[in-house]
Amino acid sequence: xxxxxxxxxxxxxxxxxxxxxxxxxxxxxxxxxxxxxxxxxxxxxxxxxxxxxxxxxxxxxxxxxxxxxxxxxxxxxxxxxxxxxxxxxxxxxxxxxxxxxxxxxxxxxxxxxxxxxxxxxxxxxxxxxxxxxxxxxxxxxxxxxxxxxxxxxxxxxxxxxxxxxxxxxxxxxxxxxxxxxxxxxxxxxxxxxxxxxxxxxxxxxxxxxxxxxxxxxxxxxxxxxxxxxxxxxxxxxxxxxxxxxxxxxxxxxxxxxxxxxxxxxxxxxxxxxxxxxxxxxxxxxxxxxxxxxxxxxxxxxxxxxxxx
Numbered sequence: 001x002x003x004x005x006x007x008x009x010x011x012x013x014x015x016x017x018x019x020x021x022x023x024x025x026x027x028x029x030x031x032x033x034x035x036x037x038x039x040x041x042x043x044x045x046x047x048x049x050x051x052x053x054x055x056x057x058x059x060x061x062x063x064x065x066x067x068x069x070x071x072x073x074x075x076x077x078x079x080x081x082x083x084x085x086x087x088x089x090x091x092x093x094x095x096x097x098x099x100x101x102x103x104x105x106x107x108x109x110x111x112x113x114x115x116x117x118x119x120x121x122x123x124x125x126x127x128x129x130x131x132x133x134x135x136x137x138x139x140x141x142x143x144x145x146x147x148x149x150x151x152x153x154x155x156x157x158x159x160x161x162x163x164x165x166x167x168x169x170x171x172x173x174x175x176x177x178x179x180x181x182x183x184x185x186x187x188x189x190x191x192x193x194x195x196x197x198x199x200x201x202x203x204x205x206x207x208x209x210x211x212x213x214x215x216x217x218x219x220x221x222x223x224x225x226x227x228x229x230x231x232x233x234x235x236x237x238x239x240x241x242x243x244x245x246x247x248x249x250x251x252x253x254x255x256x257x258x259x260x261x262x263x264x265x266x267x268x269x270x271x272x273x274x275x276x277x278x279x280x281x282x283x284x285x286x287x288x289x290x291x292x293x294x295x296x297x298x299x300x301x302x303x304x305x306x307x308x
Contacts, residue, residue: 048251048252048253048254049254050254051083051254051255051260051261051297053083053085053297054084054085054139054140054143055085055139056085056087057084057085057086057087057137057138057139058087059087059117059137060117061115061116061117062087062088062089062116063081063086063088063089063113063114063115063116063132063138064088064089064090064091064113064114064116065077065078065081065088065089065090065091065111065112065113065114065128066091066093066100066101066104066110066111066112066113066114067090067091067092067093067110067111067112068092068093068095068110068178068179068180069092069178069179069180070168070172070178070180070274070277071110071111072267072270072271072273072274073110073111073125073270074110074111074125075269075270075273075300076111076125076126076129076266076267076270077111077113077125077128077129078090078298078299078300079266079269079270079294079298079300080129080132080144080266080298081132081298082297082298082299082300083143083144083261083266083297083298084132084133084138084139084143084144085139086132086138086139092179092180093110093180094179094180094182094183094185094186095180095181095186095187095189095190096183096185096186096188096189097186104121105121105122105123109123111123111125111128113128113131113132126263129144129263129266144261144262144263144265144266145259145260145261145262145263146262146263147262147263147264147267148257148259148262148264150249150256150257150264152249153246153249153256153264153268156242156245156246156249157268157271159242160239160242162197162198163235163238163239163242164239164274164275165195165196165197166196166197166227166235167232167235167236167239167278168274168275168277168278169190169194169196169224169227170196170224170225170227170228171228171277171278171307171308172190172274172277173187173190173191173224174228174308175277175306175308177306188217188221191217191220191221191224192205192217192220193205196223196224196227199215199223203215204220228308232278232280236278236280236281236282239275239278239281240281240282243275243281243282243283243284243287244284246284246287247284247285247286247287250286250287250290252286252290253286253289253290253293254290254293255290256268256290265294269290269291269294269298272291273291273295273300273302273303274303276291276302276303276304276307277303277306277307277308278307278308279307279308280307281307
């Protein structure tokens with residue numbers, strides 16, 4: 001996967017929006033992590049001060065996240081771990097891989113979080129983030145502030161759901177570059193299970209009965225190909241207008257809600273990331289800086305270099 005220049009920056013390199021962590025010695029063992037570092041916090045110098053990232057947390061046995069690269073719920077976990085500076089291994093699952101997640105947690109699902117030193121496995125992105133936040137081996141608690149209940153941002157997300165499905169889903173599989181879609185079986189598994197507007201899931205997938213077997217696979221493949229071949233200009237115009245609306249809702253280029261970096265950002269950024277797979281999107285200045293800043297801070301790359 002080709003990464004944008006901004007996302008290749010190391011944590012020690014200033015990216016303008018974030019203050020570097022102070023250099024210190026961190027003691028890590030199989031028990032609990034003890035450090036003299038001040039807990040991660042928002043600087044109080046100004047209302048829009050950058051997030052101050054804490055010391056690197058490196059366990060003897062690294063935690064593991066099993067993810068799909070495009071999945072916003074998986075991105076939530078990756079972003080939060082990156083913000084908290086917890087080194088971890090990322091295992092990308094093929095989209096058609098059923099045995100691996102089933103062996104881990106009993107069903108095909110992502111993200112899956114594993115702490116090998118505890119022989120511990122769990123699912124559900126928000127529960128995983130809460131678990132890491134409460135475990136002092138992974139640094140101080142409360143590094144990422146709680147969600148603020150931004151109904152305006154939730155309403156915006158809902159308003160673009162159909163638009164983004166139409167633009168993003170064909171591009172996920174068309175690139176052939178995302179880890180879960182490297183092979184044809186993975187791409188077909190996604191197309192089989194993810195409807196394109198205006199179709200609804202029951203019509204697309206069916207319910208397993210003779211009365212509703214779902215759409216034939218050949219028809220699904222045809223619809224994905226047609227969606228990818230269609231001129232995106234009218235949809236891009238709509239998307240660009242919606243991004244201007246969102247730019248007004250985002251508090252600063254460092255975080256979306258007043259008060260500091262919070263779970264609002266973890267959720268919003270994880271959902272916005274996939275927009276970068278769409279070529280020729282016009283990002284408002286503040287919102288684009290927000291995307292780049294959190295990409296660098298969380299060590300999760302954007303898709304700009306593979307955009308279609």
